[in-house]
Amino acid sequence: SFRGGSGESPKIYLQKTHSLLTNLRKWVTMKELIVSKFGGSSVKDASAMVRCGKIVAQNCLRKVVVISATYNTTNQLEEMYRQARLDLNESKLLLDKNRDRHLRLAQDVLAYFKTDVLETVMTDIEVLYQEAEGLLLEANQGPKSERLRRGSMDLAQQEIMAQLYSIGERLSSRIFFSYLKHLMPERSLRHIDARSMIRTDSTFLEAKPKWDAIATKTEALIGDIAHKDEIVVTQGFIGMDEMGRTTILGREGSDYTATLLGHALKPSSVEIWTDVPGIFDVDPRILPSAHVIREMDYDDATLMASLGAKVLFDQTMAPVCNLGIPIYVASTLAPENGGTWIKRLPPLPGPVGMALASHPRTLKQLEQRFCQNNPGILLGERVGVISLIGNLPNNFDLDVFLSGMGITSKLLEKGERHISFLIQLERLEEAASALHSRLF
Numbered sequence: 001s002f003r004g005g006s007g008e009s010p011k012i013y014l015q016k017t018h019s020l021l022t023n024l025r026k027w028v029t030m031k032e033l034i035v036s037k038f039g040g041s042s043v044k045d046a047s048a049m050v051r052c053g054k055i056v057a058q059n060c061l062r063k064v065v066v067i068s069a070t071y072n073t074t075n076q077l078e079e080m081y082r083q084a085r086l087d088l089n090e091s092k093l094l095l096d097k098n099r100d101r102h103l104r105l106a107q108d109v110l111a112y113f114k115t116d117v118l119e120t121v122m123t124d125i126e127v128l129y130q131e132a133e134g135l136l137l138e139a140n141q142g143p144k145s146e147r148l149r150r151g152s153m154d155l156a157q158q159e160i161m162a163q164l165y166s167i168g169e170r171l172s173s174r175i176f177f178s179y180l181k182h183l184m185p186e187r188s189l190r191h192i193d194a195r196s197m198i199r200t201d202s203t204f205l206e207a208k209p210k211w212d213a214i215a216t217k218t219e220a221l222i223g224d225i226a227h228k229d230e231i232v233v234t235q236g237f238i239g240m241d242e243m244g245r246t247t248i249l250g251r252e253g254s255d256y257t258a259t260l261l262g263h264a265l266k267p268s269s270v271e272i273w274t275d276v277p278g279i280f281d282v283d284p285r286i287l288p289s290a291h292v293i294r295e296m297d298y299d300d301a302t303l304m305a306s307l308g309a310k311v312l313f314d315q316t317m318a319p320v321c322n323l324g325i326p327i328y329v330a331s332t333l334a335p336e337n338g339g340t341w342i343k344r345l346p347p348l349p350g351p352v353g354m355a356l357a358s359h360p361r362t363l364k365q366l367e368q369r370f371c372q373n374n375p376g377i378l379l380g381e382r383v384g385v386i387s388l389i390g391n392l393p394n395n396f397d398l399d400v401f402l403s404g405m406g407i408t409s410k411l412l413e414k415g416e417r418h419i420s421f422l423i424q425l426e427r428l429e430e431a432a433s434a435l436h437s438r439l440f
């Protein structure tokens with residue numbers, strides 16, 4: 001009979017060899033490289049951008065930088081589009097305000113250096129706004145024939161919206177790129193359009209990324225970046241379909257861009273820089289007693305995100321979880337405070353976190369998810385959803401606990417690692433607070 005070196009059974013020996021090989025493979029394939037994504041609030045003004053620049057400069061492994069549109073710009077682009085359908089001049093006024101904000105940002109952020117590039121940056125910004133104006137005109141007067149030839153009116157309008165969204169990310173990445181270039185004159189920097197890497201299907205506003213095509217394109221463009229002294233700056237959430245049309249991965253999708261690039265490049269980690277110091281066990285804006293989860297499993301993080309916790313885009317974990325590439329979530333306002341590591345962990349006993357959903361957009365998404373088990377369910381205005389992720393203690397009865405507070409709830413979904421229930425909106429905070437102090 002076969003025995004391993006230390007006399008254990010063949011099964012255990014094989015298991016050990018397998019995990020050794022897996023770790024070895026990880027170690028061999030993972031590169032000395034970090035993909036770092038910065039969210040919109042982290043680049044909202046010049047001093048915020050400067051903080052992001054410092055973070056990039058601090059670690060020479062941060063070579064792939066993904067950057068969102070500046071704070072609120074994406075919402076404003078949506079608003080401009082809506083206005084353009086009604087009143088073109090009104091929407092141009094909104095565009096002008098946004099233009100002023102970006103011109104000022106470029107001026108402020110480059111004022112730190114003695115440089116004559118400001119003019120070039122301003123010209124590039126202006127070109128982007130010209131493009132935006134053209135799109136608003138198309139939104140107002142109907143799409144140009146070129147767009148119509150390729151799809152119905154509806155699709156042509158969606159294409160316009162996707163293209164308009166792209167302006168926000170292209171503006172912020174253009175500005176951040178020239179800032180970084182001056183901050184680190186000794187490093188070589190490249191500004192790459194994310195659409196040349198992020199290939200998707202043609203669902204303009206919620207496009208499905210094509211992982212293999214992304215890997216091929218990214219590999220071809222920057223596959224050797226780990227061995228080069230180079231930094232690449234690119235945009236979040238935008239992609240391109242097979243016909244070369246702009247698509248987006250869905251609102252808040254820049255986190256997903258970062259891990260899709262992670263899937264292609266096999267970095268040692270993907271960082272998500274935001275304005276909160278990690279993932280909290282409950283929304284800290286609602287419960288100040290919330291604390292940061294230091295380590296969590298990919299699947300638990302996906303549950304938290306898809307059940308309405310605002311920190312990450314819900315599909316973020318998928319591209320990297322099978323590769324075991326960890327995701328680090330931290331705050332640009334206090335990088336020294338650490339953050340949350342998302343990685344593969346054995347199922348942790350006890351509760352991990354709570355997701356509270358009360359925003360209409362979140363409830364709409366949850367409605368789609370819950371209607372499978374609850375046909376016809378409508379999550380209207382006066383309700384909220386609480387989800388508990390992890391395990392509840394054996395002696396804990398949720399129904400008894402809530403009815404003890406005079407709160408009625410309705411079970412929506414129960415899985416191995418979570419339970420979600422409906423609750424009246426007015427009692428959501430109170431219930432969440434009581435559950436948090438009892439369970440966490």
Ligand code: ASP
Pocket residue numbers: 039040068069074075168236237250251252253254255
């Ligand atoms: N700028 C986009 C949005 O606001 C993408 C992102 O920030 O993740 O939805």
Ligand code: MG
Pocket residue numbers: 039252255311312313
């Ligand atoms: Mg986000």
